[in-house]
Amino acid sequence: VLLAIGRDACTRNIGLQTIGVKINEKNGKVPVNDEEQTNVPYVYAIGDILDGKLELTPVAIQAGRLLAQRLYGGSSRKCDYINVPTTVFTPLEYGSCGFPEERAIDEYGKQNLEVYHSLFWPLEWTVPGRDNNTCYAKIICNKQDNNRVIGLHILGPNAGEVTQGFAAAIKCGLTKELLDETIGIHPTCAEVFTTMDITKSSGQDITQKGC
Numbered sequence: 001v002l003l004a005i006g007r008d009a010c011t012r013n014i015g016l017q018t019i020g021v022k023i024n025e026k027n028g029k030v031p032v033n034d035e036e037q038t039n040v041p042y043v044y045a046i047g048d049i050l051d052g053k054l055e056l057t058p059v060a061i062q063a064g065r066l067l068a069q070r071l072y073g074g075s076s077r078k079c080d081y082i083n084v085p086t087t088v089f090t091p092l093e094y095g096s097c098g099f100p101e102e103r104a105i106d107e108y109g110k111q112n113l114e115v116y117h118s119l120f121w122p123l124e125w126t127v128p129g130r131d132n133n134t135c136y137a138k139i140i141c142n143k144q145d146n147n148r149v150i151g152l153h154i155l156g157p158n159a160g161e162v163t164q165g166f167a168a169a170i171k172c173g174l175t176k177e178l179l180d181e182t183i184g185i186h187p188t189c190a191e192v193f194t195t196m197d198i199t200k201s202s203g204q205d206i207t208q209k210g211c
Contacts, residue, residue: 085167087160095163098151115200
């Protein structure tokens with residue numbers, strides 16, 4: 001059973017209306033621009049209170065640090081709310097970084113994307129005889145930008161560890177060609193990203209017959 005209780009944005013009784021800061025009346029969250037600036041130019045907001053942004057502590061810390069550097073350190077760096085690695089720590093972990101497939105289609109158009117995917121299984125599952133095709137990996141590539149990886153998803157053991165490493169590569173402009181040129185560590189779960197050759201659009205079978 002997966003229970004997600006969520007969070008409330010307690011913004012209605014802190015005086016925002018007095019200074020004219022607008023909130024989303026449906027959820028109490030605060031709309032901001034790409035520099036965390038509210039509709040009142042001298043008021044900024046960061047973290048879980050932001051409307052339409054990720055509710056993740058590391059994101060809030062990064063956004064706050066970058067905001068302080070822009071306001072007082074002469075920096076121009078903004079927080080990247082897209083290429084954020086995150087994991088759901090369910091018994092079979094799910095990790096992701098970048099765009100979900102549905103949002104990527106909305107952003108770039110389905111005709112401009114290529115999705116590679118594969119089922120796989122960890123070597124340690126061989127002895128207990130677990131289902132060979134339970135784990136899943138997928139990358140979403142932008143065909144108009146040298147097949148740059150704009151989304152990475154993995155369902156399997158230690159997905160958080162795998163996702164964290166690939167997140168840095170995505171920030172550096174990882175492409176499908178670079179993944180293909182990378183030598184995989186055998187036998188690891190992360191190796192699957194270096195051997196993907198079946199596209200979702202092809203409709204080919206992605207079940208695996210061996211490690």
